[in-house]
Amino acid sequence: MEQVKKEKNELWEWSKALLIAFGLAAIIRFFLFTPIVVDGESMMPTLENGDRMVVNKIGYMVGEPDRFDIVVFHAPEQKNYIKRVIGLPGDHVEYKNDQLYINGKAIDEPYLDQYKSEIAEGTLTEDFTMEETAALLYEIPKGQIFVMGDNRRYSKDSRHIGLVDIDEVIGNTSLVFWPMNEIGLVK
Missing domain, CATH: 1.20.5 (Single alpha-helices involved in coiled-coils or other helix-helix interfaces)
Structure with missing residues (x-):
């Protein structure tokens, strides 16, 4: 018993x-x-198709995205996108001769240096101003961000889908945990 x-x-x-x-x-x-799986080539060479990453959901519960953070957000197509934050509220974003300008000031993007050096012809990022994109605004309003993929030639980002509401951002990501040879932090 x-x-x-x-x-x-x-x-x-x-x-x-x-x-x-x-x-x-x-x-x-x-x-x-x-966890999230990178789907597509829009963030190459920083992230490869099939990379598995960890998304930090708590960071933006207490703070806001920073410029150049890699974020995951709900896209209009009922899909999650991974892109890099380029413009913050109050910013005007523009590209001239493959150079990023925020509010008229040239900004370095060191994470693109490798990719730019591999391009044989033309530029990585075509010239544009924010008001010529789907955003159709001169300045990013409060509560929204302008995002772009690192593979600028093949990225569906704020130039096409418009600005992203900060409320749609799931979190940021910088840790690849699979495949084994890619494990580590990305910038």
């Missing part, structure tokens, strides 16, 4: 431990961090 009681108690303890573990995993997954 005591053996049966001991087995039931042990079963109950294991059940509680498993429930707590699953509960903690669910909380972490839905509120703190979540």
